[in-house]
Amino acid sequence: MGFGDLKSPAGLQVLNDYLADKSYIEGYVPSQADVAVFEAVSGPPPADLCHALRWYNHIKSYEKDKASLPGVKKALGKYGPADVEDTTGSGATDSKDDDDIDLFGSDDEEESEEAKRLREERLAQYESKKAKKPALVAKSSILLDVKPWDDETDMVKLEECVRSIQADGLVWGSSKLVPVGYGIKKLQIQCVVEDDKVGTDMLEEQITAFEDYVQSMDVAAFNKI
Amino acid sequence: MAAAAELSLLEKCLGLSKGNKYSAQGERQIPVLQTNNGPSLTGLTTIAAHLVKQANKEYLLGSTAEEKAIVQQWLEYRVTQVDGHSSKNDIHTLLKDLNSYLEDKVYLTGYNFTLADILLYYGLHRFIVDLTVQEKEKYLNVSRWFCHIQHYPGIRQHLSSVVFIKNRLYTNSH
Numbered sequence: 461m462g463f464g465d466l467k468s469p470a471g472l473q474v475l476n477d478y479l480a481d482k483s484y485i486e487g488y489v490p491s492q493a494d495v496a497v498f499e500a501v502s503g504p505p506p507a508d509l510c511h512a513l514r515w516y517n518h519i520k521s522y523e524k525d526k527a528s529l530p531g532v533k534k535a536l537g538k539y540g541p542a543d544v545e546d547t548t549g550s551g552a553t554d555s556k557d558d559d560d561i562d563l564f565g566s567d568d569e570e571e572s573e574e575a576k577r578l579r580e581e582r583l584a585q586y587e588s589k590k591a592k593k594p595a596l597v598a599k600s601s602i603l604l605d606v607k608p609w610d611d612e613t614d615m616v617k618l619e620e621c622v623r624s625i626q627a628d629g630l631v632w633g634s635s636k637l638v639p640v641g642y643g644i645k646k647l648q649i650q651c652v653v654e655d656d657k658v659g660t661d662m663l664e665e666q667i668t669a670f671e672d673y674v675q676s677m678d679v680a681a682f683n684k685i
Numbered sequence: 686m687a688a689a690a691e692l693s694l695l696e697k698c699l700g701l702s703k704g705n706k707y708s709a710q711g712e713r714q715i716p717v718l719q720t721n722n723g724p725s726l727t728g729l730t731t732i733a734a735h736l737v738k739q740a741n742k743e744y745l746l747g748s749t750a751e752e753k754a755i756v757q758q759w760l761e762y763r764v765t766q767v768d769g770h771s772s773k774n775d776i777h778t779l780l781k782d783l784n785s786y787l788e789d790k791v792y793l794t795g796y797n798f799t800l801a802d803i804l805l806y807y808g809l810h811r812f813i814v815d816l817t818v819q820e821k822e823k824y825l826n827v828s829r830w831f832c833h834i835q836h837y838p839g840i841r842q843h844l845s846s847v848v849f850i851k852n853r854l855y856t857n858s859h
Contacts, residue, residue: 481829481849483791488836514789521796 462537466500476509478541485539491531493539494519500536598655603648603681606667606674611643618673619647625666629657648680688716688729691807695733698803698839699740730760737800745800755794759801767808776812780824787826798837806834813847821849
């Protein structure tokens with residue numbers, strides 16, 4: 461957050477872009493936010509920064525009743541576009557400064573304690589929420605093609621062998637025999653696996669281990685569920 | 686929006702409780718208000734100014750002589766230009782002019798919210814709702830002004846809130 465150095469042309473340019481679609485720094489009424497930024501600008505912005513100039517003149521017209529505008533003044537770095545780094549050096553993030561001098565006095569110390577407590581509370585809340593939510597298991601549905609040696613291979617036995625492979629996170633689904641030619645049929649079988657526990661490499665290794673029946677196997681389709 | 690409906694909206698945002706009855710006159714449906722004591726009032730801006738005085742919010746008509754003149758000018762503009770045209774081309778010319786006018790102003794008169802802002806907002810609402818995202822960005826100053834007025838307390842009422850994207854998509858198109 462922040463506009464950078466509002467006395468430099470670059471800072472004014474950021475302010476100008478920020479105010480292109482806004483009438484005020486915050487919300488839809490003049491507030492202390494406008495006063496804070498107004499005071500940081502050294503004088504009327506140049507005429508080519510029309511949005512900044514318009515805003516400047518507008519806030520200037522409230523000069524008399526500046527103190528009665530609503531809102532609480534914050535550090536300059538708290539205003540402005542979110543994607544610009546705060547260069548106004550508001551100490552809070554700068555730990556080196558904290559060690560040397562207590563910039564904010566004891567008042568702020570208490571506030572930061574409060575903030576710390578609040579943050580920890582939120583963190584704990586978040587943790588417990590996370591713990592309650594069941595972990596999402598990534599699963600995939602795989603369609604395997606298992607090819608026998610020849611037309612004399614016992615396909616029923618082959619399927620039995622394949623289905624005999626058991627592993628944690630592996631569920632066999634439906635299967636069918638698909639003719640490939642010369643009376644040879646291949647076994648097409650569906651299975652659902654948990655990605656973390658079962659991989660296609662392991663399936664291939666185990667299926668091709670039945671070398672009496674299985675000539676080769678392919679993954680025909682692989683879909684994330 | 687029919688003039689009578691608009692005037693009831695204005696009554697509400699001025700905080701007037703008693704609902705006036707309006708009749709419409711002629712082909713262009715000019716609103717007429719029959720007052721208890723005296724002649725009837727004809728025309729949107731005349732009645733609007735009357736309502737403002739009734740609500741004791743005369744500052745809405747401008748505080749200095751110049752401001753009063755500007756408010757009158759924009760009320761006239763509202764009735765003659767905004768209501769008089771409805772073709773797309775006319776509206777775009779109108780928005781373009783308004784866009785350059787509003788470049789260095791927060792409100793129509795400059796720094797103060799007036800009746801001119803309210804009535805121009807009501808008058809333009811039906812056009813602004815139909816604008817595409819690109820058009821809203823093209824008329825950036827109008828969008829800013831419009832968005833500002835629709836968030837002004839008590840003005841929008843039942844009218845739909847027009848959404849303006851915060852992050853600009855086409856940064857060099859204005």
